[in-house]
Amino acid sequence: MIHMRNTAKMSRSLTGGMMIVMLLAVLMLPIAAGNAYESPSDIEANSTLAVSGLIYGDCNNDTNVDALDFALFKKYLMEPEQPYMEYMDLNIDRTVDSVDYAILKKFLLGGIASLPYVPDPVNPGVLLVGRFDTSDPAGPKFAWSTSAIKANFQGAGISVTLKSTGDNWFNVILDGRVLAPVNVPAGASSPVVLASGLTNGSHIIELVRRTEAWLGEVQFLGFNVSGGSLLAPPAPSARRIEFIGDSITCGYGNEGTSQYQSFTSKNENAYLAYGAMTARLLDADPVTVCWSGKGVVRNYGGDTSELMPALYQRILPYSAIPAWDTGKWTPQVAVINLGTNDFSVGIPDKAAFTAAYSAFAGKIRSQYPQAHIYCAMGPMLNGDNLTSARDFINTVVTQKNSAGDGKIHYIEFPMQDASNGYGEDWHPSVKTHELMANQLAAAIRKDLGW
Template sequence: MKHLSTLALAGVLLCGLGAEAISQTQQAPMAPPTPSAEATLLPVAVSPSDPHIRYIGRFDTSDAAGPRCAWTASSVELRVQGSALNVRLADGSSNRYEVFVDGRPASVLATQTGTHLYRVFQAPQSGRHTLTLVKRTEAFFGTTQFQVFQLPQGGKLLALPPRPPRRIEVIGDSISCGYGNEAKNQYEHFSADTENGAMSYGAVAARDLDAEYVCIAWSGRKMWPNNTMPEIYDRTLPLDPKSRWDFSRWTPQAVVINLSTNDFNGGAPDRQGWTAAYEAFLTRVRSHYPKAILYCATSPMMGGKSYDIAKDYLTQIVQDKNTAGDKNVRLLVFETQDAKNGFGADWHPSLKTDAVMADKMATTLGHDLGWKIARQEQVP
């Protein structure tokens, strides 16, 4: 499989009204977001709780004003009859959303701090379209609340097709977030503009397998002993220590854990301490997903001796779990990233490396779960 580059959507217009500011929906490659001074309100308001709207990922619904999300690749999907779509968002920072139109990446929405109205789709004439907004940026950029959707006169939401039965969760760090994967090279430092969680290896593999995708990842996080992913894994909103996710709401058949890069940065951690912490986390994940295959992944950002040591640790963990009776814990080997595929910001995986990883992940999960590849994308 090869993977598809982002396509620009011509003619994306920006509208809003009155005191509500509207921010620019930008086409890749992106420039710094520029708010628009005026905007046009669309007359048909749709509540964010409308049953025709599908939320994929961890969304907090405790606030009557609208669902809130923060994790990478959190998605909103809806099918419209109309020529345009507005959305009012309340954002704690400046996030980025990939806008997919009929399954193709079409434009990038750059949010602004505060509450604003955005035009996310514009067509020359009314028609039926499936629109998906996927959060490109990771949780530390803040939480987004979806407050209202708007359509032109005569516009309406249509029923979406049934949810796909396949579901994949990835738990990880910056690699899984798509940190800097759109940067020109390794010398370009990280920014919101170059992080694309919608094109990370997990997201691409999930689309190739026609699976719903949830990503629980945060740059810099470790498995053990500090600044760990297990500390925040149970949260619906990672920035809110009081929020707790209800795991019965969504159950994957496969979970990929890609946590080792930061643990081995500067030397190998204590073997007994690290493997014990990893195995305890696997036990915890297993308690939520009794039937899922759990994959322990190697890191493509490591090479040489550190890669070999980390792989050895992970191999031991898998063997320990298998010996204890859990045969559905397996090793997923991502090779060290190849320089010929270029690098993202700060030596992170590029889009091409993400595509290589996606191929490996989709092929492995497809084989183990009996899933046929449903789609093939291409990247440059």
């Protein structure tokens, strides 16, 4: 459902290909529209007049919504400290930002029938769990492991349309039952049947990303229910845990059958990694930010480009903009399992490692002042590397405890045991991840009373 505000009617003065040409051309030219506003300062000076008519999207106050408004909107966003303008708030969220800009573009190209564009809150919808870029009205984009899309529906079957830039895999959970995984290859955007032949009644579907961020972005283009419709979305859990890590946290190769196998996307299952398992044991929603091979001061092999603390800031890992707004989702627990890759080419300098690790843990603390932070190590290191990693991370935790932070903890997962098998490239097996989850969940229960 699309809402209309007041009696102001939207109009398009150009259509089809002419509009596309105009949109491109107007961005390259100064605005000149008779008595219409020509700059963001005009908007500010005449804000009372403009809002009184409240024609959403009419940035230049000429009673039309067209390509000239699109260009002026862009100028408005590029100039700092602009005042809030209600008629530019196209999704009515009390902010004027790139989301509103994208909505205006889609309206002008005919993809939205009217403005403002706000889905009715009582209508069907989905629950997104994880980091999603919602700036594209066509559908949210995501990349991090365990990102989940959940929906309640009534009908005989349900399909989903996803568009992927890489070879990604998803777990499908229907009414609490894990079904066969779904593969979404690069470039795919055709509907994929998730369930069919269902009994009459309500159902809950959950789509969870198994594969990690470097395999590319995915855009959710919607569910389609056969013989029924979506219902109100599931409620999020009141318990929230953020997991930050490398290949261990991603579940790299955990469904592989031999340590001598190389990585295959099909055998990476973040849903069965220790983080997601821990969350399910505690009835919590997980957000996972992980990338294989990444470290604190150096990555696997010694490379120092785009370390995990830098990637952590992002909604979509291949783009630094837009950055993730940590105020949108505040966990009670944050788990950092980083450092294994820093030791891949020997023991790093202690001062450099502890300084970088402390700074990153400090950033997490500044974002989540009340959260319990678990600084984890294991289960892949051994020998002198493990001894040093334990010492380095414990040094940071002890310093922060001494400074008065009693909610930061060290936890060490025992070295993986051959009797539990190995995943690809000597990574933890599903059984090892299960043991890690049991250990971590027990610690969280003890500290938080969950």
